[in-house]
Amino acid sequence: MDYVILDGQILDRNKAKVDIEDRGYQFGDGIYEVIRVYNSTFFTADEHLTRLFQSAEKIGMTLPYTLEELKNLLASLVKRNNINDGTIYLQFSRGVAARQHHYPDKDVKPAFTAYTKEIERPKDKLKKGVHAKLVEDVRWLRCDIKSLNLLGNIMAKQEASEAGCFEAILHRGSTVTEGSSSNMFIVKDGIIKTHPATNLILNGITRRVIMDICKEQNITIKEEEFNIEELLAADEIFLASTTSEVMPIVKVIGESFETEEPGEITRKLQAGFEKKIALQCGE
Template sequence: MIVYFNGEFVPRAAVSISPDDRGFLLGDGVYEVIRSYNGRLFALEAHLKRLEYSLQQTRIERPAGVDFGGVAEELIRVNGLQDADALVYLQVTRGVAPRKHAFPPDTPPTVYAFAAPFEPPREKWRSGVKVILVPDIRWLRCDVKSISLLPNVLANQQAKENDAYEAVFVRNGVVTEGSHTNFCAVFDGRLFTHPKSPYILPGITRDVVLDLCRNLNIPVEEYPILEKELPDADELMVTGTTTEIMPVVQVNGWTVGDGQPGPVTRKLQRAFDALTKRKAGLA
């Protein structure tokens, strides 16, 4: 595998991360994950805009002269992923310096990126998945895509131990999002999702789904979903870059609707699939 590290495309085995890197010591960094369909990066500009936002919010210096989009495209090319399903991971940390909490002066950021094949969860898209509800113990800047993901890791491990696909966070009785997804519910044909705020990541797939809803005349409400209202939902789904649109058919021990992916979810899945095929030149 060829990766990108601080201005160079090199074999992954040649990369040497300093033990003093603030990403390693303090989780002081941000990242993005971008899907590639048939060698075409999906929603690239939206991902790069969110990366810039994360850098600004964390006050990490933007790496000088780095074209993140060009890096992502070159990683797809040099790893022979032009005709494959793949993902690109981009990470920027505050750089290498002695371990102190305050920002180190005159320290260039560390940039690391890779591309890898990706196997879409097609069977789960067809059948739907189980999720569990967990308390949202994360910090209050979930709108920043930080590499500090310990609460998400613990929640996702809890999901795995309960044979669930995802852990969905609940804060003060309100459903916010999943450990690596956004969350939507359908009530009487109307799609609800948590409004953008510091409590959730502004998901790229979430935005695409809301645009598809408008094109398909599916009413949308960006409004908090109460945990106590979930059993009354007709359909539930989680969305994300690697998740796309995933039907949720079970929450903890109870069944969503009739236990099958619902018509709104199916309509959105078809529309999303058609969109990615068009963007990839496959339709």
């Protein structure tokens, strides 16, 4: 049987029903996280949950748990569902209230839901690399919040997917920001560049792990804007996210960037990432 969390209770998925006037359902008024589970153990859970609390604060929402309480509850669900390699998705909406745009009264509690999924690591793609497509970034100006509102992201992903690509590389004018569900990196002459953690991107947890690996391995990484021209002239491109890990991009379709295989720095970071997983989750 598959269990989920609804308002703090673990229950059978078939019995979990969400109210039609949940603000997450009506407005996308809420926040979420996706945490990776390797070998039945959370990877970077504290970092994800800290970002969740920061997202909540940014939208004026108070979560009715401490980080530790939340982590324990999520761990019970992972255990209950016997997840070995997979993810846990969790979201808090601003709660259930009669539909009106402004925030409801303070006594309306955020609605908390979570579920797990058993998924394998994308080993083949990590080895061979994936294709990507440039798509204009038309999202709002608070991309630093991990909000339930993902229309801009999903429309970009759809455009990339229809072109046979794994990811959309988003750009605002000539500046590359991030992927539709990942952060973007280029390598030129041994130096990595990624967009700074401003309001224009989500500061990914995988991005931060990569920065730690770079520090440990003396690889130069600059949090600096780069443009489409630099992207296409790069030696290597890769993306990073919780589910895609350190994913090489070997072709930007319709453009001049194409490599035979993933580059050397990308490979080094992938190896570093494996070690981080092994260290935390013992795989």
